[in-house]
Each structure stands twice: as C-alpha cells, then as structure tokens.
Amino acid sequence: MTETALLRHPRTAAIGAALVLLAAPPLLSSFLLTLLTQALVYGILAMSLDLLLGYTGLSSLGHAAYLALGAYSVGILTTRHGANFWVTLMVGVLAAAVAAAIFGLLALRATGVYFLMITLALGMVIWGLAHRWVSMTQGDNGLSGVPRPTGLPWSVAEGVPFYYLVLIAFALAFVVLRTVVRAPFGQTLVGIRESETRMRTLGYHVWLHKYIGFVIAGAVGGFAGVIWAYYNGFVSPADAELATSVEVLLMVALGGRGTLFGPAIGAGVIVMLKNLVSVYTHRWLLILGTVYIGTIVYAPDGIVGTLRSWLAARRRRPVGVAGVVVNPEGGGPHG
Amino acid sequence: MARKLLVIALIAGVLVGGMFGATDAQKGPIKVGFLAPMTGGGAQIGKDMTNGFQMWLDENGGKIAGRQVEVIIEDTQGQPQVALTKFRKLVENDKIHVATGILFAHIGYALAPKADEYKIPLIYPVAAADDLTQRKPSKWVFRTGWSSSQPSHPFGEYAAKTLKYKRIATIGIDYAFGWEVIGGFQKTFEENGGQIVQKLWAPLNTSDFAPYLSQLRRDVDAVFSMMVTISSLRFPKQYQDAGIKIPLIGAGTSFDEFVLPSLGDEALGGTSALIYSAALDNPVNKKFVVEYRKKFGKVPSYYSETCYTTARWINEAAKGIGGDVEDREKFLAALRKVELPDTPRGPVKLDTYGNPIQNVYIRKVEKKDGELWNTVIHTYPAVSQFWKYKPDEFLKQPVYDRNFPPCKHC
Incomplete structure (x- = not known):
C-alpha cells in the first residue's frame, strides 16, 4: 500500500505529461509546435544516451554519430532512391546498431575517461566520413530537400500530423527503453554501474551486458536520427559534430541521469533556450551558462533527480493528521 | 534558490511571450x-x-x-x-x-x-x-x-595571361567553398596554358600552417592561397616567416577587408580577385x-x-x-x-x-597612409557565374570539388 502511495505521484505526472503533449497542438503557435517537435526528437536521443550514462555509468562523447547515421540513411535513401518511411527507418536503425556493435567492441575495452576519449574519436570518424565522402554525403554542403515521410497511412506533410508522428516515435522509444531498464537486464546494468567487481563476482557477464546496452543505445540514437532528418528536411556534418554529442550529454545531466524521463525534459529545456530565448536576446548563452551552473550547484542530480529526492524526503516525514508515514525503503530502483 | 527562481521566471516569461508573439500583418x-x-x-x-x-x-x-x-x-x-x-x-x-x-x-x-x-x-x-x-x-x-568560382574564372586567365605564371601550387581550406574557389581558378588557369602542380588542403580553422608550408613546392611561379577567417589572419605571416619568397596570390577571402586591418606588411603584394574592394574609385x-x-x-x-x-x-x-x-x-x-x-x-x-552579373576586380594589397588597401589593378566587366562558357555546357560538368578538376600535373 505504502509503495503505491509513493508511486502514484510520478504515474499521475506521467499521465498528465502525456495528456498535455497530446492536447498541445491547437494551443500552440506553429513555431512553438516546431520547437516542441524538436524537443521530442532530441528527447529520444537524450533518453538513449541515458541508458549508457545514467544506467550503465558510461559517459559517451560520440553519441551524435548514431544520430548522424540515422539521419544520413534518410538523407541518402530519400533524395537518391525515393525510399519511403519504413525503408529508411529500418536502414537507419540498422546502420546505427551495426556501427554501435563495431564501436562497442573498441570502446568497451576501456572505462572512465578512456572510454570517453575512444567514443569521442569514433564519433569523429563518422563526422569525417560525412565531411569527406562527398560523392555520398555532399560533404559540407549537406543533403538538402529531404521530403516529409511517405508510405504512412496518413499524410504528415503538415506540422500537426508530423508532430503526432514524432510523439508516437517518442512514446515508442520511451516504452522500449523503460522496458529495458526495468527488466532484469537493466537492473544488472545498474548493478554494474554501482560495482562492476561485485557483479562479476556474482557471476554476471559484465562485458556482454555493457555491450548489449551500448548497441541498444546506438540503435535508439539512430531512430532519433531518422526522425531528425525528416524533421529538418536537411542533413549535414553538423549533426555528427562533437558539439552535438556534448549537447546531448548536457541534456542528460541537466534533466537527471538515470531517470529516463529527465533527459527528455533536459532536451526540452535546452531546445527552448537555444531557439526561443535567442529570439529575445543575443545574450542567450549567458542564460544557458547560468542554467548549467545552477544545475551543478543546486541540483547535481538534474531536474528530475532533485525533484524526486525532494519529494521522497517530504513524504518520509509524517504528514498532517492522517499521518501517512511512507516506508523509506520504497521507491523505484533509482528513486 | 533565488537565482534558480529567477531563471525559472525568465524561462516562463519567455515561453508565455512566445505564445503571444504571433501577430498578423495586414498592410x-x-x-x-x-x-x-x-x-x-x-x-x-x-x-x-x-x-x-x-x-x-x-x-x-x-x-x-x-x-x-x-x-x-x-x-x-x-x-x-x-x-x-x-x-x-x-x-x-x-x-x-x-x-x-x-x-x-x-x-x-x-x-x-x-x-x-x-x-x-x-x-x-x-x-x-x-x-x-x-x-x-x-x-x-x-x-x-x-x-564561389565567379571571381576565380577571370583570375585564372589573368594569372596565366597577364601575370604570365606557368606553374602554381595551391593551398586551401578543405571544404566545399575552398574546393569551388580553387576549382574555378584551376580550370581557367590550365585552359590558358598554366599548370597546377600541387594542391594542399588544410582543415577548417587551421591556424598553424607549418606542416603544410614545409610540404609546399618551391619550384613554382606563385602560390595560390584560399583562406577564410582565422586562417586568413595567420597564413601570410607564417608564409613570410617560413622564408618563402614566391609571389602569393589568392582567393578574395584571403585578403578581404574583413581581415585586412588585422594584417601587417606580410600581406603586401597579395593579389586576389573579388567582386568588391573598399578601395574602388567611384563616387x-x-x-x-x-x-x-x-x-x-x-x-x-x-x-x-x-x-x-x-x-x-x-x-x-x-x-x-x-x-x-x-x-x-x-x-x-x-x-x-x-x-x-x-x-x-x-x-x-x-x-x-x-546569380549577379557584375564586375570582378583583380586587387593587390598596398599601403596607403599607413593602412592596407586592396588597390584595383584590373577590372573584368560584367562577369557571369558561367564566365565565357555556355551555361548548359558548363552545367554538364560536375560541381567543383576536392578532386575536380583533377590535378593532372601534380
């Protein structure tokens, strides 16, 4: 009973968020709707990175590579071969998964800062390909004129239907990743994050768990890339840049790593800051910097992480006459 | 806490502002x-x-x-x-x-x-x-x-016919703009009897050219540089410091008025082609x-x-x-x-x-009253992006890139 009492709040919040996202389009100007669409796409990417950073404790600086692979799959297949949505989706996710499978073999030999450096280098390999394989990628000029998705049962040429498509993609990615982290597999990843040696002693195949987690994160990152290319109608090496990888990392840190939904919120905040605040002031970087510093100083666990522990602390205290004392042992795996 | 509240308030304010930002403009x-x-x-x-x-x-x-x-x-x-x-x-x-x-x-x-x-x-x-x-x-x-290649086409002809250069080495920034500027130059320079004997490429934002300058061939009549922003600022000085005495020519952006005030005497004599020079002598x-x-x-x-x-x-x-x-x-x-x-x-x-049809100016960096100016030494009037070629024939060739035109004399 006490356990459900604690869980009720986040669940209501999740349902509330879903309702707000469903009902949003008529209430927003088309510009805000595009920003929300963009935030959802980045949200998928940030959630996929959270599987590595938050749940497995691996900080990757090359996550933009998978975004770029998904995006370039769409760019090349649609502009050259007129491929429909399903083909590009399959190829994009597969390309990212294959790349992650190869990169994982190289990167997972190391941990900590060395892992960071290797993923950075591998990310730059993809950037280099995008930049220099001109016959395929048009190099620096990028691939323009990517159409809106075709082959779907309804037309998504307009902003609102496209928004719903992205919302479905976001929900799908969320459900998949949530299932992964809730499953024994995900719990093992958390165990590895907390103490790799202990998990090894217990008989877990640590490397294989990390490897599979790495590939899943890459594949979902590629999925985000597919949607990203359709959203922008344009693909360029900027998608594979180190700056993009860093930005995703900051989204996860800002939203709260290891919370899955937190990184999506982090993505929303950063997208709004970059695109909306910069409309009002050219000093938007100052505000962005303030938000980062504020997060580090006041909420090192990110927005959602801090909110959760704050709520949990409140509930632990006896509340009012009813005196519902919540079992301090309760809460989710990372509550 | 107060600061965090302020940030939240700011974001909220901006969000609300955005929602009502839409206005319609009838006349x-x-x-x-x-x-x-x-x-x-x-x-x-x-x-x-x-x-x-x-x-x-x-x-x-x-x-x-x-x-x-x-x-x-x-x-x-x-x-x-x-x-x-x-x-x-x-x-x-x-x-x-x-x-x-x-x-x-x-x-x-x-x-x-x-x-x-x-x-x-x-x-x-x-x-x-x-x-x-x-x-x-x-x-x-x-x-x-x-x-990109519009000023390069006449400049290639000018380098071969007027400056009488036979062999040129190029060093450029490695991205589409650099490829197009150098490609256009190479095409007309070689069609007028010149030879491009070396093409070096440096990544965007390169500021140390020592590794490239040591590779640069010395048996050429001139060096063509294709620089932008930070590279434009650094290249002429390093070229001079490397002790290279070969004439330096280049893209418009290697010597444009955006970088000229930050350059010193090392840029003197730098010849380039562009559609504008601040030194243009018209009212x-x-x-x-x-x-x-x-x-x-x-x-x-x-x-x-x-x-x-x-x-x-x-x-x-x-x-x-x-x-x-x-x-x-x-x-x-x-x-x-x-x-x-x-x-x-x-x-x-x-x-x-x-695309505009406009004059292309051949400009040379000179010092006047202690300042560097791009003195116009020759004008090609009403130059089209297709130069002297027929548009439909020109468009049959691929867009200039790293390997087009191929470096036949390298």
Missing part, C-alpha cells in the same frame, strides 16, 4: 527577416552583415517603397538546424515578406527548399556555394553576392566607405557591401510594384528583374539562374 510595415550568426564563430561577420543592411535603411528613413520597415534579426548560431528553426519562426510567427542574411553555404542549401515550400523570397548576399544558382536553383532563392563607393567608417569605425567588408546593396535591392523591387509586397509572386518577379547601375561595387543585375 503594416514591410517585414524583413534577417538570418545571421550573432553568436559563435561567425558572429563578427554577422555584425558586418547586419550593419550594412541597417545602414542603407538608416540612410533612407527606415522605409522601403514608402512603407515602414521592420527588420527582425535572428541568430542562426552558425548551425543549419537552428537556422531552419528560426526561418520557420520568421515565416510562421512573424509573417515576414522577404528573408535575407545567411552566411554559410550549408545553411544556404538547408533553407532553399524551405523557401520554395513557404513561397517566401529568400536573398543570399553572402552564401556563395555554386550550385545554389547552378545545378540546384530554387525558384524563390537568388543571390546578390557572388558564386558611390567613396561615399559608402566614408559613411560606413563614420558609423562603425572600420572599413566596410564585402559582407557589408552586399548586405547594403540587398536592402537597396529590396527597395527597388518593392517600389516597382507600388509597395505591394503581399503579392509574393509579383514581388519575386520584381526582385529578379532589378538592375542597379551604381552600387558601391559597380553595376549589378541577375542572370536567369539568379
């Missing part, structure tokens, strides 16, 4: 969307661009075709995805009538299909990528600047340079000139249709028909592909 002011980098690597150039545009408006009472003008400047941060978002905002929220600005080529390519989709005239005063007005033209997009330009200096404390760069001319261009078109810019098809047709006989850079009109 209000003419709205111009101006997309330029205001932060990041291109911010200084972005400043030159907005300064040029604003200066023309200020000189003309802030009016175009008798109607008030509202310029909405949006920061692209030099990133295509941000530029796309901001372009959407300008069109859907601000209901602009015409968009301009755009520094980088990839942003040019990213926005062009969107302009066709939105049916909004989009004018590029700077983005130079050849194919924007060659193999991938867009109905709603045209240029008031120049295409319109002389006045432009004096006024610009008075206002912004520096010599105008070609970025300022092209944006200044773009403002006048929009005015000219809007005047021709009685200020009725709401009729976009009519407005676009008028924009494409504009001919300006007396801009600071000289006469300008568009070809059918949407």
